[in-house]
Amino acid sequence: MNRRGSTTFTLVLFVASAAIFVGIMLLLGWWIMPPSSRQENTASTVLLAEPATSLGAQAKKPQQTKSANPVQKNKVRIYFTPDGIKLQAQEMDPPTMEPYRRLHWVLDELLRGPQGGSLQSPLPKNVKLRAAYLMQNTAVVDLSDEMYSERLGGTMTECLCIAAIVNTVVDNVDGVRNVRLMINGQAAQTLWGDVDISTPLASDPSLVVE
Structure with a gap:
């Protein structure tokens, strides 16, 4: 392998190692997070989802329709x-x-x-x-x-x-x-x-x- 190829391989290996390291640190950080903080994050996700669910329920509400042959009661x-x-x-x-x-x-x-x-x-x-x-x-x-x-x-x-x-x-x-x-x-x-x-x-x- 020539000198340029060796340098490129070393750079790619370094970037990949850094990405793996960051991922491991983030995973460890979430794992050691207090349970209460985890619950707050989960609750926020649920609250954000509620408006869409409510709007969907309203859209499915049955609508009243007028009779094709309305009854007439006037004189x-x-x-x-x-x-x-x-x-x-x-x-x-x-x-x-x-x-x-x-x-x-x-x-x-x-x-x-x-x-x-x-x-x-x-x-x-x-x-x-x-x-x-x-x-x-x-x-x-x-x-x-x-x-x-x-x-x-x-x-x-x-x-x-x-x-x-x-x-x-x-x-x-x-x-x-x-x-x-x-x-x-x-x-x-x-x-x-x-x-x-x-x-x-x-x-x-x-x-x-x-």
Whole structure:
């Protein structure tokens, strides 16, 4: 081995020996440390770990979710007419129910007619509810064909008849924005020839008086 190689080997051996010596001294220092000091170090480690554990537990806490079909408890407004020109609401107290059942309830009350007072129904007397269901924000209402056969009057009467149905549904059933009318299971174009009902209809507050 030449002189340069001998010097390099000696240097590496010295560094390795020094590292081993330092490691042994650190190990001996910890071993001779008083037990109380060891416990303090362990406690510090545990305390540092606690916040992460707590945050993890909070993240796993179950969250409350809102019902997809919230129960409605407010009063309902069923629309009739006081004069054949405008609509006026008769307030009623419905039982607690989901939107689908509430839809049927308000339509049944509308077809039953006003309970007391001077209000009159703008719908033909013998009309029956064949079906009613919800499709997103639209309520589909299927009525019997007495809606066709028992015409009550002209354009204003037809408007009131349709608005009474639409306003009663939209104002009282959560999530409903418009109403699609069907007669005897078929898509209706008009009731008595004056008002177009071939598309979903929104409520009309301009026809309502308090």
